[in-house]
Amino acid sequence: MISIMYPEIRAYVKQLPIGLMPIDIKADIIPKLIVKSSKELILTAKLRKEFLIYLVPYEIPGVKSVGFLAAFFDDAVHPLVTGGALIKELAGRELSKLFLSPKVDVHFFNELGWEMLAYRAEFKSTKRHRDLLRSAVLPSVKGLNQSAILTQMDSWFSATLAADDQQAIRVVFKERLMPDDVVHIDMNDENHRYHGAPLVSSSPLEREEPGAFQEREIISILHRVFSPDQIYLAPLRTYDKEEMVDVLVVTKKSVLLIQAKDGPNIERIVNNTISRKVSTSHKALKAAAGQIKGAIAYMRRAAEFVILVKGKEVKLDLSGKSVYGMAVIKELFNHEYEGYTPPLLELYAKTGVPCIPLSYGELHQHTSYIDDEDELFKAFMTIFNHGLETGVFSRLRVLPPGSIINK
Structure with a gap:
C-alpha cells in the first residue's frame, strides 16, 4: 500500500477533492496514479479490472485544448465518470505523460482519503493519443472557466458511440498491489x-x-x-x-x-x-x-x-x-x-x-x-x-x- 510505504501521501490525498492525480516517487521508475472517488466507482474498478480514459477536445472563449474523462463501466451505457481539464498548475503535463506510459501503478482512495485498492496496470495508448496530448496547449488555472469546460465535456460524452470507446485509452489491471478486501480502522x-x-x-x-x-x-x-x-x-x-x-x-x-x-x-x-x-x-x-x-x-x-x-x-x-x-x-x-x-x-x-x-x-x-x-x-x-x-x-x-x- 502506497499510503503505508509513504504515509505523507495520505495527508496529500485528503486535500484533493476528487478525480485523478499523478504522484512522483523518485525511488520508483513506474509512474503512480491516484484515483480519488466513491466506493461505488472503486468497487466497479475492482470487479471490471479495467477502465477507459477518453481524451475530450473542447473550446471556450480564449481557450482551445483537451480534457479527459475516466469511465468505469458499472453500466454499459451510463458508466461512472470522473475527469476534467488538463491544467498547467494542476499537474496537467505530468498527467498527460502518465496517460502515455505503458505501465502505471493505479491507487484508489475513497473520499475520506483511505486507500482501498491498488493495481499495476497496462495503459494502451496509440499514436493518436500521443499526438493529441503532446500538441495540446494547456491552460492556466487563473481565470479559467472550468464549469464551462465540464459542461462541454459532459455534452461530448453523452453523444459518444462505440467508435469513441474503441479510440479511448484502455487501462487494464494486471497485478494486484495490495489486498482487495482491506478494512481501515480509525482509532483517532x-x-x-x-x-x-x-x-x-x-x-x-x-x-x-x-x-x-x-x-x-x-x-x-x-x-x-x-x-x-x-x-x-x-x-x-x-x-x-x-x-x-x-x-x-x-x-x-x-x-x-x-x-x-x-x-x-x-x-x-x-x-x-x-x-x-x-x-x-x-x-x-x-x-x-x-x-x-x-x-x-x-x-x-x-x-x-x-x-x-x-x-x-x-x-x-x-x-x-x-x-x-x-x-x-x-x-x-x-x-x-x-x-x-x-x-x-x-x-x-x-x-x-x-x-x-x-x-x-x-x-x-x-x-x-x-x-x-x-x-x-x-x-x-x-x-x-x-x-x-x-x-x-x-x-x-x-x-x-x-x-x-x-x-
Whole structure:
C-alpha cells in the first residue's frame, strides 16, 4: 500500500477533492496514479479490472485544448465518470505523460482519503493519443472557466458511440498491489468527539449493511464545516426511543436534519440495470423526505426540544434558529430531477422547512471547497430556491477557490 510505504501521501490525498492525480516517487521508475472517488466507482474498478480514459477536445472563449474523462463501466451505457481539464498548475503535463506510459501503478482512495485498492496496470495508448496530448496547449488555472469546460465535456460524452470507446485509452489491471478486501480502522480520538460517537470506526469497501458506515462518513465530511460538539449521531426520540434522524447538526444559528440513504456496496448492486438504480434512488428520496418530516414534527411537539444520546437526555435550545433538511442519497441521476423535486417541495409546503437532495459525492465536493457554515447554507439555498422557482432542483458545481457556478 502506497499510503503505508509513504504515509505523507495520505495527508496529500485528503486535500484533493476528487478525480485523478499523478504522484512522483523518485525511488520508483513506474509512474503512480491516484484515483480519488466513491466506493461505488472503486468497487466497479475492482470487479471490471479495467477502465477507459477518453481524451475530450473542447473550446471556450480564449481557450482551445483537451480534457479527459475516466469511465468505469458499472453500466454499459451510463458508466461512472470522473475527469476534467488538463491544467498547467494542476499537474496537467505530468498527467498527460502518465496517460502515455505503458505501465502505471493505479491507487484508489475513497473520499475520506483511505486507500482501498491498488493495481499495476497496462495503459494502451496509440499514436493518436500521443499526438493529441503532446500538441495540446494547456491552460492556466487563473481565470479559467472550468464549469464551462465540464459542461462541454459532459455534452461530448453523452453523444459518444462505440467508435469513441474503441479510440479511448484502455487501462487494464494486471497485478494486484495490495489486498482487495482491506478494512481501515480509525482509532483517532479527534475523529470521534461528536455526540453519540463510537470509540472506533471502520471503512470497508464492500458493505452488505451500509447505513452505519455512511452516517459516520457523512459526519467525517461535516467536520470540515462544523465542530464536533455541534454534531449528533442518530439522536433518539424520548417517548419511544426510536431514531429521530440519522444526523443532527445544531449551531448558534442553524439546525440541519440529515437523513442518509445508502445501499449495499456489493457486486450484485453494481450489476443492477440503470433503470433499477434510478428506481431505487426515487424510493430512497421519498423515504428520506418522510423521515425528515417526522423529525420536524418531533422538534415542534413540545416547548422544549429533548433528545436521547447514548441513553442520556440532551436539551437543545432551537429558538431563533433556521432549520434545514438534507436527504443524502447514494446516487442521483441528472435526468431524474423532475421526479426528485416534488417530494421535497411538498415537504416545504407542509412544514416551511427547505430541504434538498444531495448525493454523498456532492456533499463531499461541496465541503471540499466550503468550510464555512454561512457559505454552505448559501449554496444550500441556491439549490432550493432554484427548485422553488422552476419546479426542478439544480445541481451546483463547487469549484476552487470556493466559487459556486451553476450550469
